[in-house]
Amino acid sequence: MPDVEMIMPDLATTESEIRITNWLVEIGGRVQRGRPLLEVETDKAAVEVESYLTGILKEMRARPGDEVAAGEVIAVIEAEGAVTPLPPSPDKDQAKPAAGPAAKPAAEPKKAGGMFARNRLAAQEAAETEHIDLSVAERMVAKRMQRSKQTVPHFYLQRSADAEPMVAQRMAAAPRKIVWDAFFVHAAGKALERFERMCYSFENERLVSRATDAVGVAIDIDNELFVVPVADPASKTPQQISDEIVAAAELLRSGDAEAREIRPANITVTNLGVSNVESFVAIVNPPESAVLAVGKVAPAAVVNEGKIEARNRVSLTLSVDHRVAGGRYAADFLDAIVRELESF
Numbered sequence: 001m002p003d004v005e006m007i008m009p010d011l012a013t014t015e016s017e018i019r020i021t022n023w024l025v026e027i028g029g030r031v032q033r034g035r036p037l038l039e040v041e042t043d044k045a046a047v048e049v050e051s052y053l054t055g056i057l058k059e060m061r062a063r064p065g066d067e068v069a070a071g072e073v074i075a076v077i078e079a080e081g082a083v084t085p086l087p088p089s090p091d092k093d094q095a096k097p098a099a100g101p102a103a104k105p106a107a108e109p110k111k112a113g114g115m116f117a118r119n120r121l122a123a124q125e126a127a128e129t130e131h132i133d134l135s136v137a138e139r140m141v142a143k144r145m146q147r148s149k150q151t152v153p154h155f156y157l158q159r160s161a162d163a164e165p166m167v168a169q170r171m172a173a174a175p176r177k178i179v180w181d182a183f184f185v186h187a188a189g190k191a192l193e194r195f196e197r198m199c200y201s202f203e204n205e206r207l208v209s210r211a212t213d214a215v216g217v218a219i220d221i222d223n224e225l226f227v228v229p230v231a232d233p234a235s236k237t238p239q240q241i242s243d244e245i246v247a248a249a250e251l252l253r254s255g256d257a258e259a260r261e262i263r264p265a266n267i268t269v270t271n272l273g274v275s276n277v278e279s280f281v282a283i284v285n286p287p288e289s290a291v292l293a294v295g296k297v298a299p300a301a302v303v304n305e306g307k308i309e310a311r312n313r314v315s316l317t318l319s320v321d322h323r324v325a326g327g328r329y330a331a332d333f334l335d336a337i338v339r340e341l342e343s344f
Contacts, residue, residue, distance in 0.1 A: 001055065001078050001079060001080055002078075002079055003058060003076050003077070003078055003079070004053060004055075004076070004077050004078075004079040005061075005073045005075070005076055005077075006037075006051065006052070006053055006073070006074060006075045006076070006077055007070075007071055007072060007073050007074065008040075008049070008062075008068050008069065008070050008071065008072050008073075008074050009049065009052070009070065010070040010071070011040070011042055011047065011049075011070065017042075017043065017067055017069070017136060017139070018040050018041070018042055018067065018068050018069065018070070018136075019040060019041045019042075019065065019066070019067050019135070019136050020038060020039075020040050020062050020063065020064055020065065020066050020067075020068065020074070021038075021039045021040060021041055021046065021064055021065075022038060022039040022064055023037070023038045023039075023060060023064065024036050024037055024038055024039065024048075025037055025038075025057050026057070027057055027058070027059070027060065028056065028057065028058075029056070029057050030055075030056060030057075031051045031053060031054060031055055031056065031057050031077055032051065032054055033050075033051055033052055033053055033054040034050055034051070034052075035050060035051060036048040036049070036050055036051075037049055037050060037051040037057075037075075038074070041135060041136040041137070042136055043136050043137065043140040043262075045255075045257035045258075045260040045261065046255055046257070046260075047257060051077070053077045053079050054079065054080050054081065055077045055078045055079040055080045056077065056078040057075060057076075057077055058076045058077060058078050059075060059076035060074070060075055061073050061074050061075055061076065062074045062075075065133065135224060137224045137225070137226075137260075138223070138224060138225075141224075141225050144285065144286065145283050145285075147286070148283050148284050148285065148286050149283055151286075152284050152286060152321050152323075153321065153322040153323060154283070154284060154319050154320070154321070154322070155319075155320055155322050155327065155330075156281055156317055156318065156319050156320070157317070157318045157320070157327075157330055157331055157334050158279065158315065158316070158317045158318075159315075159316050159318075159334055159335070159338055160300075160313050160314065160315050160316065161313065161314050161316060161337075161338045161341045161342055162311060162312075162313060162341075162342045163297045163311075163312040163313050163314045163341070164311055164312050165341070165342055165343065165344035166180075166183045166297070166312075166314075166341065166344055167297065167312050168344075169183075169238065169344050173239060176239070177242070178238050178239055178242045179242045179245055179246065180271060180273060180274075180294070180297065181217045181241075181242075181245055181269055181271050181294075182238040182239070182241035182242035182245060183238050183341060183344065184269045184271065184292060184294050184316075184337075184341070185215045185217055185230050185233045185241050185245075185269050186233050186234070186236065186237070186238050186241055186340070187337045187338075187340035187341045188215045188233070188267060188269060188292060188337055189213070189215050189230075189232070189233030189234035189236075190233075190234045190336070190340045191333055191336035191337045191340060192213075192215070192234070192266055192267075193234055194336055195329070195332065195333040195336060197324065197325055197329060198266060198267060198289055198290055198324070198325060198330075198333055199212075199213075199266045199289075200289060200324055201286070201287035201288065201289055201321075201324065202289075202321060202323040202324055203287070207324060210264055210265075210266050210287070210288070211264070212229070212231075212264045212265060212266060213231060213232045213233075213234075213266070214229035214230055214231045214232070214233070214263070214264065214265040214266065215229070215230050215233045215265055215266060215267060215268075215269065216228065216229050216230070216265030216266075216267065216268035216269065216285075216288070217230060217245055217268065217269045217270075217271075218268055218269065218270035218271070219245070219248070219249050219252065221249065221252045221253055222253075226252055226259075226260065227262075227265060227268050227285065228245060228248040228249070228252075228259075229263045229264065229265040230244055230245065238344070264287075265288060266288060266289070267288050267289065267290040267291060267292060268282075268285050268288060268291045268292070269291075269292045269294060270282050270291060270292070270293055270294065271293075271294040272293070272294070272295065272296075273294055273295055273296035273297055273314070274296075276296055277295055277296060278295045278296055278298070278315055279293070279295040279315035279317055280293050280295065280317065281293060281317050281319060282317070282319050283319065284319050284320070284321050286321075288321075289320065289321045289324040289325065290318055290319060290320045290321065290324075290325075290330070290333075291318075291319045292316060292317075292318055292319075292337070293316070293317040293318075293319065294314065294315075294316060295314060295315035295316070295317075296314070296315075297312055297313070297314045298312065298313070298314075299311065299312055299313075300312075300313045314341075316334065316337065316338070318330060318333070318334045318337075
């Protein structure tokens with residue numbers, strides 16, 4: 001029976017990085033065509049990879065934690081019967097006779113030329129050993145946010161809004177809970193109906209419609225950031241939106257692959273009020289044109305008809321892609337959001 005190299009199939013991810021998390025068959029174990037062989041993480045989800053060969057697993061060319069690309073050899077299998085490979089990728093064949101691993105040249109020993117050199121060497125070695133591995137989702141967020149800050153001309157607008165109407169509606173809904181995000185998603189959806197330019201993105205020297213009516217809400221699940229799109233939020237009540245957000249969060253916690261797929265939204269609402277943050281500035285998530293950062297709802301001293309009184313208020317910061325909207329247009333858009341919040 002021939003030894004055959006199995007390659008990583010094309011998982012149709014938006015990026016080429018694929019991290020192996022677990023092998024489901026040990027060396028010497030039987031592999032069955034069409035049965036799960038290993039688990040991997042992509043920029044979209046954690047998925048199982050099925051074997052397209054039947055036989056015995058003789059060698060693992062990639063270990064848990066390794067990153068591979070589609071078309072890269074990940075295992076050697078002592079195949080049974082005729083080898084029926086998957087369609088070849090553009091650059092690699094799906095199956096070919098196994099070749100022995102190439103010998104790696106021995107690394108030259110490091111030299112320490114004195115006290116300062118030894119200190120630098122010790123610091124370098126410490127930096128190489130003390131680290132935290134990021135998940136594929138975390139690395140993708142890091143890359144997207146870095147690219148956004150480097151390429152998108154941000155500007156920022158800040159407002160505060162009277163939160164008393166929202167507080168009253170939440171209290172009236174008790175014991176059924178309305179998450180705070182629901183109010184801001186609804187208000188943003190209503191404002192987008194009047195300010196359609198915010199539903200466009202800048203591409204190839206022109207503005208292109210996002211072709212969606214969704215408003216995204218940022219959700220942190222076990223230190224991984226996801227954006228859940230809420231479709232047509234202007235037509236839904238805060239309670240309906242709240243139920244949708246809670247259900248989506250449960251699916252994300254369960255590892256549901258479909259829930260973790262990237263789906264379009266016009267803008268994203270991100271809320272750190274639960275962490276007692278009063279206000280903050282967020283980074284636009286391309287190809288969206290804006291992101292609304294929401295702070296903590298808390299009592300504040302305000303002047304009402306010449307008298308000082310305590311009222312619940314909330315701080316809002318709108319980050320905007322200046323290529324899509326100018327300051328006055330974005331300011332009117334933020335004002336529309338505030339008016340919607342104060343009219344609940």
